[in-house]
Amino acid sequence: MSNRLTTQSNVWITGASSGIGESITRALIRGGHNLVITGRRAGPLEQIQSLAPERVALAAADTTNKEHLQSIAPVLESHGNLNVAILNAGTCEYLDIADYSSDVIEKNLQTNVIGTARCVEIALPALRRTRAKGLPATLVIVGSSAWWFPFARAEGYGASKAALAYFAQSLRADLAGEGIDVVLVSPGFVKTPLTERNDFPMPFLVTAADAAERIISGLAKGHTEIAFPKRFTWILKCLNTLPQPLIDRMAASMARKSSNEQEPKE
Ligand SMILES: NC(=O)c1ccc[n+]([C@@H]2O[C@H](COP(=O)([O-])OP(=O)(O)OC[C@H]3O[C@@H](n4cnc5c(N)ncnc54)[C@H](OP(=O)(O)O)[C@@H]3O)[C@@H](O)[C@H]2O)c1
Known part of the structure; x- marks a missing residue:
């Protein structure tokens, strides 16, 4: 399907309150689309909603919480046919190997994998209703290219994004028969509040606005895999x-170099 977002569409987006999700949301509002926006913090969501209150519905929720998410189902239903669900909410917690804690692994998996899987539970019935009317329906999952290489301290984050990639591609196979597209987005480094605390060099860093532009354009072109920036993803692939x-x-x-850089100098 290549006619995504080319006409006014109804979009649900999670992680809309900052970073990549906020930039996608702002671009889709400028493009005249209707949105349901989700995040935990109501304040930033309200600010975004105020840009076009008639076209943006606020649905604050913790995406790891099934009960919170249940309250979004009626919002999606009342907002018209859901054309695109962008499951972007995520976190990145790094592991300190000297102080190994499985909690770090759990936090990454809980938000990135379980949270996304719970959102699919809400998105899928809405996308199926759309398909039943013969309209296009697309599920977008925001993963990462980070897991393509075993980066130091990324045991939890990388494992969660590797799981998400498998999850998305397996869902793609299962939903193909129903005509529901599943798109996997694999960004490199993007300048957002999430990466602001990174204390290591981030090659080929792009802005959140640039990332949003690449994602929206990839969706409009009908791509099912959107990875960027190309120079970074090609290096990782090689x-x-x-x-x-x-x-x-x-x-x-690389791990040794990074831990030497972090050691306090006498
Ligand atoms: N930045 C990068 O370099 C990069 C690279 C590859 C992939 N990604 C992925 O891109 C996505 C967005 O990241 P970002 O860089 O834009 O980070 P960000 O600025 O920290 O934004 C994360 C968003 O997710 C929401 N969120 C987090 N946990 C949530 C939860 N439990 N329930 C509901 N919403 C939750 C946050 O909203 P609240 O705080 O309001 O809940 C926020 O809107 C993530 O999946 C991330 O892994 C980012």
């Missing part, structure tokens, strides 16, 4: 083709 022992040596050397 590295991935190397023999595993070589990848392991590179990853260990």
